[in-house]
Amino acid sequence: MDKTIATLREAVSGIDDGMTVMIGGFGGSGAPIELIHALIDRFVQTRHPTNLTVVNNNAGNGHVGLAALIEQGMVSKLICSFPRSADPRVFTDLYLAGKIELELVPQGTLAERIRAGGAGIPAFYTPTGYGTDLAKGKPVEEFEGRPYIRERWLKADFALVKAHLGDTFGNLTFNKAARNFNPLMCMAAQTTIVQVSSIVRPGDIDPETVVTPGIFVQGLVEVAEPAQEETLNRANAVYPEVVQ
């Protein structure tokens, strides 16, 4: 068994029109920029995939990564907690023009819904959001004298995730706070594709330090020196690059 995928292109080849795709990261940290850009490359060549529902904490920043995916018109719905950033123009313009749907979810509820999707828990109760506009239409129930709302699991067809080390079985480690939503999304997707800085052999990662066990990972692709969204944005990068 070896879950290595040779190319970024091949890694994103299974994502079809209309699918739900979880994309890891919190802002730029842990964002799988190269996987996203490979998906854009495919769209530029084939006009597919489109009509995607994307789950991410944010809505992109500038004109790279998730923002670029949205800018291409590939995303019809975004499920996120915080669609603001230093440069949120791409999402903001489409949203205000009514061209992209937004499901706004409190950040902790978003994380828990994804975990629930991965853990086979179809619904759970949380105090978060009770009495607010974001709880409208959700069942309310009292436990021990306190009101809670019921939230549903969130699952995806694919997860695109960034990790640090990955062995060929799919065991993963992450880099610092780039962990964030990534391990949860690995659990909640039918197919989880991970870009890692280095693919190593089984046994090269201490079993005590594995954060995501390989059972949650279906494919790995090596991106030795991944780009960082903040760095790209400080250089005013745009994807795809405009050829002069």
Next chain:
Amino acid sequence: MDKTIATLREAVSGIDDGMTVMIGGFGGSGAPIELIHALIDRFVQTRHPTNLTVVNNNAGNGHVGLAALIEQGMVSKLICSFPRSADPRVFTDLYLAGKIELELVPQGTLAERIRAGGAGIPAFYTPTGYGTDLAKGKPVEEFEGRPYIRERWLKADFALVKAHLGDTFGNLTFNKAARNFNPLMCMAAQTTIVQVSSIVRPGDIDPETVVTPGIFVQGLVEVAEPAQEETLNRANAVYPEVVQ
């Protein structure tokens, strides 16, 4: 801030009659034998605490650790998934005599209820147990055409836990499969007391490898060479030792 407690005796001094106490471990692996024995020592001297509700995966083995706690008559109710072991006599005899209450919970549901207690989730739905005797009286609801039962969180006044390394902030690592229920119980108790093989300084544990962050830990006591239940039982140990 330093969460170190000097002695085992002091570490268990806050546990009062009638409290719910989670005790970590799966069989003997990860079982905080020395903390349990310190609690027995207190009972032998003071006749307290008693009438405890204990949460553990099992019901003890032989005449040490949890089995010894039960044998002293300190436990009025046990919440567990598997009250069988190589030598379950202590629990079995009391149970069949109607002297100890048992709440039997499927193992995954037990783990998830404890996590829910720690994560502020008062109830969740699970397929586990649907249509069985263990689901009797529990609310049933259908999601996406499949039936689920509703389970409630589990919380405790105290958790007694065994870890490997702990820094003075309470950040913990565990040894191999001795992890099991321990990190979950750290989350779910009002006060979590941990025995560790070694107390180290903040910074001595790589932040990437912390399994239980210190926020879930209230006190640490060092037990440099902890006893292992299996080893004690192979030597037919009994606690407290019978003085000839």
Next chain:
Amino acid sequence: MNKLNPTQIAWRAAQDIADGAYVNLGIGLPELVARFQPPGRQAIFHTENGILGFGEAPAAGQEDWDLINAGKKAVTLNPGTAFFHHADSFAMVRGGHLDVAILGAYEVAENGDLANWSTGPNGVPAVGGAMDLVHGAKRVAVITDHITKDGKAKLVKRCTLPLTGVQCVTRIYTSLALIDIVDAHFVLREKLSSISLDELQALTGAELHVVGAVADLIVPDV
């Protein structure tokens, strides 16, 4: 009566495990399945108490009692192991991430109901992870003797013992046959050539359906 021994039943079950499959083996008889991985295939074994990828039992005296399986037996580690806590372990189970769970049984009904945790109100009940496994793994199989020690059917129309799960079993490896559960019917796939269909039916508590060919159940001496 000619029948497979437990090790042979385990051998047959092992033939259906794909390379790279994530597998949970119940305590006891199912544990034998791990011994018979076909050449060129490597399954990864999950144990409820938080290990993925454990290996064989250590030599006597070499046990590490922090490294045990769900049956509390000492195990070793294969390269590529991961440790995790119980909630993550059962997220793997309940979340449908395991490819197959192979469990023992007291009774299996033709509708897929399984009874394997309680023989009734006497004694101390214990359930462990069985109720989670039956609803989590993509495929739930049972390995069992075809009949009880006192000759009663274990494959039945409706379970009489307390259920572990409803409509969860899809394949049964017995000492006499290999039977699938399809649309709440027992469908016979393989049987020992030494037993006739009528004889097998007589030892089975619900109707055996035949859909297409019934292959010979052929197992080496193991």
Next chain:
Amino acid sequence: MNKLNPTQIAWRAAQDIADGAYVNLGIGLPELVARFQPPGRQAIFHTENGILGFGEAPAAGQEDWDLINAGKKAVTLNPGTAFFHHADSFAMVRGGHLDVAILGAYEVAENGDLANWSTGPNGVPAVGGAMDLVHGAKRVAVITDHITKDGKAKLVKRCTLPLTGVQCVTRIYTSLALIDIVDAHFVLREKLSSISLDELQALTGAELHVVGAVADLIVPDV
């Protein structure tokens, strides 16, 4: 009008944080609180994106963009840090493990309702972790200017903006006063000596109750 600047409000809030407290600071003004830990006390700061125990901002050019806070600003690590994923991070929040969350506000009502995430139906709504924090931390405090830039009360009888949480705030640090919420009433604890109770009441949208002495709100030049 004489009033505290944001840094001074933050200083006052910092005085109420105990040694060893686990603290989440909202994005923006609340972040200033971390600068003023009283001597001999060390709080441990939590950020939603999975760090406990982060430190100050790095020097310009030294940023590690995998090491950021909830506001996506670069941070550094103190000894004794831990990393964790988002579900564990919000288990800390929702599970009641944080000692205090200090948040900004558009409006706070006398019943403890807080509005701090949406100024209404225009623009793009964004909520982040605020709704989780208000129901999780043992103590939820607000730091805010006492009135809006155009002179309207931010401390009100009932919030008019979309709520973040109901009955969740128990203490408010403003540019003019320190006010507790007790039994759905504003209870004045401290005020600047330069403002009279009547003047303060005129700038407040609900009745200020006085229970015992009102201390002078004294803050250094920071």
